[in-house]
Amino acid sequence: MSDDYSDDEYYYDEDEDMMDADDGDSAPSDEEMDMEVFDNDFKLPGKARKKSYEVDSEPLSQAQVERLMQTDIEHISGIFGVDENVASLLLRHMSWNKERLIEKYMDHATAVSVEAGITPKEEKPAKAAASSRAGSSSTGPQRSTRSSKSSNKLKSPSPAPKEDEPYTCPICFDDTQTRTMALACGHAFCSSCWNAYVTGKIREEGEHWIRCMAEGCGLVCPDPFVREALGEDKATWNRFRELLVRHFVGCNKNLKFCPYPNCTYTVACPAAASKSALLSIVPTVTCGASPDHKFCFGCSIETDHRPVICAIAAMWLQKCHDDSETANWIKSNTKECTKCQSTIEKNGGCNHMTCKKCKHEFCWVCMGPWSEHGTAWYSCNRYDEKASQEARDAQSKSRASLERYLHYYNRWANHEQSAKLSMDLYKKTEQKMEEMQISSDLTWIEVQFMKKAVDEVFKCRMTLKWTYAMAYYLDRGNPKELFEDNQRDLEKAVEDLSELLEQPIEPEVVPSLRQKVTDKTVYVQKRNEIMLEDTANGFLEGRWQWNTSVPGLE
Amino acid sequence: MAGIASRRLQKELKEIHTQGCPVGIQLLNADNFEEWHLSLEVMGESQYQGEVFALKFRFEPQYPISAPAVQFIINEKYKAPVHPHVYSNGHICASILGNEWSPVLSVIGVCVTLQSMLASCKKKERPPDNDRYVMHAPDNPKKTRFHYHDDTV
Numbered sequence: 272m273s274d275d276y277s278d279d280e281y282y283y284d285e286d287e288d289m290m291d292a293d294d295g296d297s298a299p300s301d302e303e304m305d306m307e308v309f310d311n312d313f314k315l316p317g318k319a320r321k322k323s324y325e326v327d328s329e330p331l332s333q334a335q336v337e338r339l340m341q342t343d344i345e346h347i348s349g350i351f352g353v354d355e356n357v358a359s360l361l362l363r364h365m366s367w368n369k370e371r372l373i374e375k376y377m378d379h380a381t382a383v384s385v386e387a388g389i390t391p392k393e394e395k396p397a398k399a400a401a402s403s404r405a406g407s408s409s410t411g412p413q414r415s416t417r418s419s420k421s422s423n424k425l426k427s428p429s430p431a432p433k434e435d436e437p438y439t440c441p442i443c444f445d446d447t448q449t450r451t452m453a454l455a456c457g458h459a460f461c462s463s464c465w466n467a468y469v470t471g472k473i474r475e476e477g478e479h480w481i482r483c484m485a486e487g488c489g490l491v492c493p494d495p496f497v498r499e500a501l502g503e504d505k506a507t508w509n510r511f512r513e514l515l516v517r518h519f520v521g522c523n524k525n526l527k528f529c530p531y532p533n534c535t536y537t538v539a540c541p542a543a544a545s546k547s548a549l550l551s552i553v554p555t556v557t558c559g560a561s562p563d564h565k566f567c568f569g570c571s572i573e574t575d576h577r578p579v580i581c582a583i584a585a586m587w588l589q590k591c592h593d594d595s596e597t598a599n600w601i602k603s604n605t606k607e608c609t610k611c612q613s614t615i616e617k618n619g620g621c622n623h624m625t626c627k628k629c630k631h632e633f634c635w636v637c638m639g640p641w642s643e644h645g646t647a648w649y650s651c652n653r654y655d656e657k658a659s660q661e662a663r664d665a666q667s668k669s670r671a672s673l674e675r676y677l678h679y680y681n682r683w684a685n686h687e688q689s690a691k692l693s694m695d696l697y698k699k700t701e702q703k704m705e706e707m708q709i710s711s712d713l714t715w716i717e718v719q720f721m722k723k724a725v726d727e728v729f730k731c732r733m734t735l736k737w738t739y740a741m742a743y744y745l746d747r748g749n750p751k752e753l754f755e756d757n758q759r760d761l762e763k764a765v766e767d768l769s770e771l772l773e774q775p776i777e778p779e780v781v782p783s784l785r786q787k788v789t790d791k792t793v794y795v796q797k798r799n800e801i802m803l804e805d806t807a808n809g810f811l812e813g814r815w816q817w818n819t820s821v822p823g824l825e
Numbered sequence: 826m827a828g829i830a831s832r833r834l835q836k837e838l839k840e841i842h843t844q845g846c847p848v849g850i851q852l853l854n855a856d857n858f859e860e861w862h863l864s865l866e867v868m869g870e871s872q873y874q875g876e877v878f879a880l881k882f883r884f885e886p887q888y889p890i891s892a893p894a895v896q897f898i899i900n901e902k903y904k905a906p907v908h909p910h911v912y913s914n915g916h917i918c919a920s921i922l923g924n925e926w927s928p929v930l931s932v933i934g935v936c937v938t939l940q941s942m943l944a945s946c947k948k949k950e951r952p953p954d955n956d957r958y959v960m961h962a963p964d965n966p967k968k969t970r971f972h973y974h975d976d977t978v
Binding site: 441442443444445458460464467468471475484485486487488 | 829832833836887889890891925927928929930934
């Protein structure tokens with residue numbers, strides 16, 4: 272355990288060094304050391320003050336989570352006077368809810384240990400005598416320790432077969448097996464069956480709660496037993512430990528497992544643990560294994576959907592998922608009947624339309640009633656007539672909500688698309704950076720401004736994207752106007768910077784371009800912060816009014 | 826670990842041949858160690874008097890560590906019993922075939938359990954979600970994650 276941990280620490284330090292190097296080499300090493308110690312202890316982001324759109328969170332390595340588990344286990348073990356492995360099973364049985372465990376255990380110690388798979392179910396109901404606390408707390412540790420040792424010493428403590436006969440495992444019927452293992456229940460099976468069973472449970476089923484193989488036996492394998500059954504199989508044992516950690520993390524609202532593949536880090540974010548907290552904050556966190564492992568603590572919608580809260584982001588995505596294609600198609604392929612507003616697709620034929628629903632007859636071109644077309648059939652020249660004007664007005668009103676949605680959706684999608692294209696921009700930029708190093712006498716460090724600018728554009732486009740989702744649901748009024756002002760300023764700044772980045776590079780303009788891009792990047796960064804900060808404050812103050820009901824909000 | 830399934834099945838087969846099957850259960854076909862067929866009949870008074878069913882067992886190499894895939898055979902000769910835990914495609918919703926499987930159980934053990942499941946049935950009906958399930962059911966019932974109904978039926 273301790274080895275793992277020191278490894279992690281080591282990686283940390285490397286990262287930190289890299290970052291420091293970026294900032295400048297002038298910093299005296301003493302200060303650097305202090306910063307590192309500080310950082311590792313408290314895991315505060317490098318910058319001094321917390322922004323209102325940031326949340327306090329703490330990345331934890333698997334070893335750190337295991338230590339948290341150990342603390343709980345030791346606590347319970349101390350209170351109940353039971354073995355730590357027993358305490359671990361009790362806690363796992365109760366989903367790591369210490370208070371509930373203590374409460375229940377104090378009342379019905381025996382029942383709880385039976386449920387938790389620690390002591391075998393008693394056949395006879397006559398257990399009154401030495402039950403309750405004293406009884407089970409003493410049997411607990413003794414039995415479990417015996418069970419974990421028994422495998423070495425006792426051959427088959429259970430339904431002992433006839434003496435002298437070679438032991439035959441009732442599962443594999445292999446009578447050459449000499450080593451058997453059994454839990455406190457005494458159901459002995461050969462160790463290779465146990466191995467296959469435990470491995471299967473862990474590997475195939477991802478199970479940490481492994482019952483005895485005997486039919487109907489409720490006993491659960493304590494950790495040392497699992498380890499012994501696995502023998503030399505370190506990989507599966509590590510998987511088992513990971514499963515335990517995952518279970519613990521899953522039971523704890525303050526903790527979330529990093530969703531990135533193969534990442535074993537956990538993030539603690541008590542500020543975002545409750546559902547109601549998620550209505551006023553957007554808990555975007557990073558797991559600590561890599562700065563790229565960014566995710567939302569509150570939902571799994573998208574890694575970073577700031578500034579909009581989870582509930583609204585989810586609503587918007589659902590709406591886009593349900594509506595967008597349909598809405599676009601409806602917009603481009605249909606019109607509404609001017610009388611009953613049914614949506615009509617014209618899939619052929621002439622302009623003389625008869626609504627299937629209300630039988631209203633109208634002209635597809637001018638939308639006016641057909642009766643006024645007189646004999647000028649099939650070639651509409653009545654566009655400016657009053658009746659058709661009115662009909663078109665009614666039509667446009669019914670289209671307004673669709674248009675409104677598409678307005679926001681198209682901008683939302685556009686920013687997403689542009690952000691995706693930034694991968695290409697990245698490559699192009701890299702090329703440009705190389706060009707620059709050749710065409711001017713700038714060093715590698717000095718052309719980093721391009722990369723920084725691309726990063727910033729990407730970040731801001733993500734913010735912008737979600738501001739459109741938010742604006743769609745914002746109710747009209749002053750707050751919304753201010754919101755849209757901020758949005759506009761940011762958008763303008765981002766588009767300007769994007770344009771600068773696309774410009775061809777002439778050797779003579781490099782210095783001025785560098786100046787411009789750097790300035791613009793700083794400005795964009797500032798605008799983005801304003802956008803995020805103001806929106807976050809709005810949530811905290813309850814400033815935002817919605818034009819629909821948001822789940823969880825009144 | 827090689828051959829655990831075949832050794833175990835061999836042993837089970839030997840026991841069936843020497844001791845015979847419990848009443849109402851008959852071995853139809855056990856030519857290999859991958860798939861066995863057995864017939865099942867509920868003895869005595871029950872909802873299924875006079876009906877004979879057939880069960881198909883499919884074994885993985887990890888048997889008996891992993892549960893066998895068990896289902897009722899449906900063909901010209903056999904039908905699936907109408908029972909609240911048996912789907913019309915022959916799949917069975919029984920916890921012992923899923924998360925309560927124990928390696929100590931055997932083919933005959935499963936048959937006996939299913940026999941008593943049928944025997945204790947009071948009302949012949951399909952599971953409430955039969956149509957929905959059957960429409961999307963995988964070929965192998967082990968791939969289904971059953972939500973076990975109450976065990977009282």
